[in-house]
Amino acid sequence: MIQRIQSVWFLLAATACIVFIFTPFAISGSLLLSALNFIALAIISGLTALLTLGIIFLYKNRKLQITLSRVALVMVSAIVGLGVYFALTTEGQDTPYFGAGFPVLAMAFIILAIRGVQADINLLKSMDRLR
Numbered sequence: 001m002i003q004r005i006q007s008v009w010f011l012l013a014a015t016a017c018i019v020f021i022f023t024p025f026a027i028s029g030s031l032l033l034s035a036l037n038f039i040a041l042a043i044i045s046g047l048t049a050l051l052t053l054g055i056i057f058l059y060k061n062r063k064l065q066i067t068l069s070r071v072a073l074v075m076v077s078a079i080v081g082l083g084v085y086f087a088l089t090t091e092g093q094d095t096p097y098f099g100a101g102f103p104v105l106a107m108a109f110i111i112l113a114i115r116g117v118q119a120d121i122n123l124l125k126s127m128d129r130l131r
Contacts, residue, residue: 004059006116010052013072013109016102017049017079023099025083029092034099038086041079045103048075052110062121069114076110079103 021042024032035041051072058065080103087094 004116004120006113006120007056007059009109009113009116010056010069013076013106013113014049014052016106016109017045017052017076020079020099020102020106021045023102024097025099025102026087026097027095028087028090031090031092032097033087033090035083038082041082041086044075044082045079048072048079048106051075052106055113062117065117066114066121069110069117073107073110073114076103076106080107 021035024034026033035045051068055065055068055072058068083100083103087096
């Protein structure tokens with residue numbers, strides 16, 4: 001299970017979501033904004049990390065793995081949207097900080113994992129044609 005490349009991508013996506021919780025994603029005036037300041041952002045990021053970790057163990061059901069990966073992709077998009085919303089609603093000049101890149105990295109890792117799962121599906125289809 002962990003020897004498949006998409007498992008590594010899912011693990012990296014979960015790590016990026018967990019790191020996002022603890023790193024500041026914006027500077028608003030003199031205030032550093034992190035996901036710990038906004039409970040909804042921390043919960044969604046944590047749930048996304050748990051989901052991507054759970055997807056690793058669904059290697060026998062590839063269709064479900066792709067479906068849940070797309071759900072995780074939507075959740076990461078919600079993290080980005082909520083992060084922008086919370087940064088804009090706080091007072092002060094908003095400047096993105098290095099933590100804002102972690103959800104984008106998580107999106108990229110999930111997309112790469114979906115491509116890996118799709119490659120497995122295509123490989124199995126080609127093997128079935130040979131039988």
